[in-house]
Amino acid sequence: MEEITWNDFENVELRAGTVLEVSDFPEARKPAYKLKVDFGDLGIKMSSAQVTKHYSKEELVGQQIVGVVNFPKKQIGKFMSEFLVTGFADENGDIVLTTLNGTVPNGSKMC
Numbered sequence: 001m002e003e004i005t006w007n008d009f010e011n012v013e014l015r016a017g018t019v020l021e022v023s024d025f026p027e028a029r030k031p032a033y034k035l036k037v038d039f040g041d042l043g044i045k046m047s048s049a050q051v052t053k054h055y056s057k058e059e060l061v062g063q064q065i066v067g068v069v070n071f072p073k074k075q076i077g078k079f080m081s082e083f084l085v086t087g088f089a090d091e092n093g094d095i096v097l098t099t100l101n102g103t104v105p106n107g108s109k110m111c
Contacts, residue, residue: 013070014086014110015039016100022057027077033057034079035065040107042069045082053094066098066110 017037025032031052038044047067051060068084075081086098 011070012068014066015042015069016064016104016108016110017045017067017083017106019060019063019065020044022060024057025079027079033060035060035085037065037067037083038106039067039069039083040105042107045069046079047081047083047085048076048079049085049087049095049097051085051087051095051097053092054090054096063097064100064103064106066100 017039019035020038021036023034025034025048028048028050030050032048032050033052033055035047035049036044037047045067066086068086069082071084073080073082087095088098090096
């Protein structure tokens, strides 16, 4: 594992956002959803997430998640991802979202 500096970490904008809408993403290579997330003053951003094994569309709506919001936009097929959804792979390689154990204002930066 390569060590990074504190400044490296501070440059990563990990922000809290609330999932507003979830839709299917049938064009994705691996099963995924399209997420529409409110990041407060940073605006509403779209991304895809390969989280179909652990979450239904209905249970994701209203959930606060953690996203990296300062990566460049990324084209995924015909879809433009505006942030990176964060999570951890379980023992089968399926993604479990990084969520909050409480509520913070949308757009709050991880510190």
